[in-house]
Amino acid sequence: MLEYYNAMLGLGMRLLRIIALALDLDAEYFHTYFINHMSLLRLLHYDSTLSNPGAGLYACGEHCDYGVVTFLKTDKVPGLQIQWPDDTWVDVEPLDGAFIVNIGNMLERWTNDLFHSTKHRVLNTVGRERYSIPFFFQSDAKAKVECLPTCCGDENPARYEPVLAGDWLASMLSKTRSETAKNDPAP
Numbered sequence: 001m002l003e004y005y006n007a008m009l010g011l012g013m014r015l016l017r018i019i020a021l022a023l024d025l026d027a028e029y030f031h032t033y034f035i036n037h038m039s040l041l042r043l044l045h046y047d048s049t050l051s052n053p054g055a056g057l058y059a060c061g062e063h064c065d066y067g068v069v070t071f072l073k074t075d076k077v078p079g080l081q082i083q084w085p086d087d088t089w090v091d092v093e094p095l096d097g098a099f100i101v102n103i104g105n106m107l108e109r110w111t112n113d114l115f116h117s118t119k120h121r122v123l124n125t126v127g128r129e130r131y132s133i134p135f136f137f138q139s140d141a142k143a144k145v146e147c148l149p150t151c152c153g154d155e156n157p158a159r160y161e162p163v164l165a166g167d168w169l170a171s172m173l174s175k176t177r178s179e180t181a182k183n184d185p186a187p
Contacts, residue, residue: 005041015101069101
């Protein structure tokens with residue numbers, strides 16, 4: 001598991017170089033933001049219960065990931081959907097040997113909405129168990145997430161206030177727990 005985690009971390013660092021270059025920044029621009037990163041690897045299991053969106057029953061409800069980028073490895077069971085800008089949901093078919101890459105909220109904030117966070121959900125439409133392994137690639141807790149210099153200007157002002165990555169992540173997780181408790185109260 002540690003070998004896989006380190007491989008994902010390396011992949012994330014390589015992707016950051018590409019993102020920096022795409023944004024007209026030095027290839028190593030993001031490096032200092034990830035020295036003490038908060039990246040997280042999870043092993044997810046979805047049971048075989050069929051989803052019923054009309055009744056509010058999902059394997060995993062719609063959401064965006066809070067960090068920078070998520071690398072997702074799935075099994076061959078379908079279920080992941082992403083939302084297009086016109087609000088339609090599109091199936092993401094599992095592709096053997098490939099990762100699904102979701103942009104997270106922090107990259108959206110850094111790029112001033114140039115890169116949009118990927119809204120996604122999981123529907124069980126086949127009545128089979130499903131497994132996935134997301135690697136949530138996240139910066140240092142003390143990284144200041146503010147609009148990058150190449151993503152704003154006089155005619156395109158920053159849309160978000162600067163925030164520390166750890167504070168942002170803690171506030172989003174707290175909000176998620178509050179919403180979960182509200183929607184699924186204990187007996």
